[in-house]
Amino acid sequence: MMAYGDIKLFAGSGCPELAQRIADYVNIPLSSWDIVKFPNENLFVKLHGSVRGQDVYLIQSHARPVHQNIMEMLIAIDCLKRDSAARITAVIPFMAYSQSDKKDQPRVPISARLLADMIEVAGADRWITIDLHAQQIQGFYKIPGDSLTAFHILVDYFLQKKLDAVVVTPDLGFAKRGRNFAAELNLPLAFVEKRRVGNENEREALTLIGNVAGQDVIIVDDLVDTAGSIQQAVKLVKERGAKDVYVTFTHAVLSDPASERLSQLGIKEIVTTDTIPIPPQKMLPNITVLSVSDMLGEVILRSHEGRSVGELFNE
Missing domain, CATH: 3.40.50.2020 (Rossmann fold)
Structure with missing residues (x-):
């Protein structure tokens, strides 16, 4: 009973x-x-x-x-x-x-x-x-x-794509979970190294630890708020010779100007979940929403x- x-x-x-x-x-x-x-x-x-x-x-x-x-x-x-x-x-x-x-x-x-x-x-x-x-x-x-x-839901989605890619974390603080994500996909891992500049909300991407030249890239994080970190990471991997860039995260907070930033980055696909409802005005054509x-x-x-x-x- x-x-x-x-x-x-x-x-x-x-x-x-x-x-x-x-x-x-x-x-x-x-x-x-x-x-x-x-x-x-x-x-x-x-x-x-x-x-x-x-x-x-x-x-x-x-x-x-x-x-x-x-x-x-x-x-x-x-x-x-x-x-x-x-x-x-x-x-x-x-x-x-x-x-x-x-x-x-x-x-x-x-x-x-x-x-x-x-x-x-x-x-x-x-x-x-x-x-x-x-x-x-x-x-x-x-x-x-x-x-x-x-992450299991996101991993299963990318396993179906069978990408030959490199998993990239947008900062070193996400390195452990990024490593687990890459291991599940059996893909190599790279990191964006960052340091704080200016006030509390301003950061600057310094360098990429790892090689993405000629590879597709999957940038992985737990949430995207204003998309500043993602914007820096996407620009950096493209400068280092990445081909198609995918971005995946669990929580689509998407505070302004996140949607505008994401729409201008030429991202192949944005994969997220429905833990937070995405308003119609922020639903970009390349966003895929998986349900939890x-x-x-x-x-x-x-x-x-x-x-x-x-x-x-x-x-």
């Missing part, structure tokens, strides 16, 4: 299409509720049915508007807790503030820790997320969780049934 009642799925405003795809995979309809934004910008949540004794999964990505979606998630968790849900799991395909994981300069916050505390205080019992920018964030939580990766819905749906089923999640990834 299950330790909890039936699965209940709720979709937040951050990724309704992805939530529906997850519901289709697990063959359970999304539960209905009202999410109201008052004229004073306060949020209100009301369930249409009881979740007493149920195993509840709240699917909410921290897409734009980021802080509204975070607050909506916290209020929804509190609402579910007060209706006596047996277990509440926050399914957060893209978790905001994962780049604020340490004090790397004086007088700054550790916002990722604050977010973890808020999710726990709201009443979540577990969490699930994909490709944290900093994996040590897992240690900020006292409640258990599953830190997943979409099957993976998240399977993790939800395994979590509910008390089966290993690691087995999905041969761990």
